[in-house]
Amino acid sequence: MRWIWIDRFTEFEPRTRAVAIKNVSLAEEHLHDHWQAYPVMPASLMIEGMAQTAGLLVGQADGFANDVVLAKVTRAEFTDIATPGDQLIYEAIVEHLGEAGGSIEGTIHRNGDVIGNIRMMFSYANESAIGRELPKGFVFTESFQRLLSPFIGDGDHA
């Protein structure tokens, strides 16, 4: 099983902006524990969904030559909750891209209303940055890159 918390990209502008959808469903097991009487999408998983949306944007910027890790969540503010049946839209806008990684500003929409904003930072996880050898391609597996296939050619994501 792969930890994927977005369903589909709807927009993808390389190095600039990405938009992904997440449909919240009562078929998801975790919602029965969070909480049984009142299922709510955990905010931490919305942060993860944004990290995946934005992480692919940052990873694609260097052609997936390096894996990308979430280095820091500078800000995560939520003004409302999401429950089963809601559609979440994660919109990530690149704030900065550099040789060491990048940062993004993200907005979370629920059925058209803004319910969260997040700023996060990513670091390229190569050997020189981490200081030790890393397994190749441990972040951007095929199933992750497949999410982008409608937007970028196969040759762009080795």
Place this chain on the structure above:
Amino acid sequence: MPMSEQEIFEKVQETLVETLGVDDDEVTPEATLREDLGAESIDFLDIVFHLEKAFDIKIPRGELFPDNILNNPEFVQDGKMTDAGLKELKDRMPHADFSDFEQDPDINKMPEIFKVQTIVNYVSNKVDG
């Protein structure tokens, strides 16, 4: 038109408020990034990202916050910076004030070099070309 030091300070202050989650009155020129403002190692990268955007400059890795100093035995011996290490640091960080550190170059005191003013000096040199 060149920016004044006050304008640079205000933008640096905004950067640190955003990246470190501190209040603007905590960001004084003499405040140290680690001890006074609570910066952790990953925050230094975040600060570099922010500064590049705020001032439209490029900051090569290791230029503002030098790396590969502390792990070099020529530069650090018995927990103290050697004369060669101090010279290397001064060469690489013309934007920093070493007057206190060189009295007692204990590497545990090295974070005290990294003050808000250190960043302001670096950016001033950079934007003035």
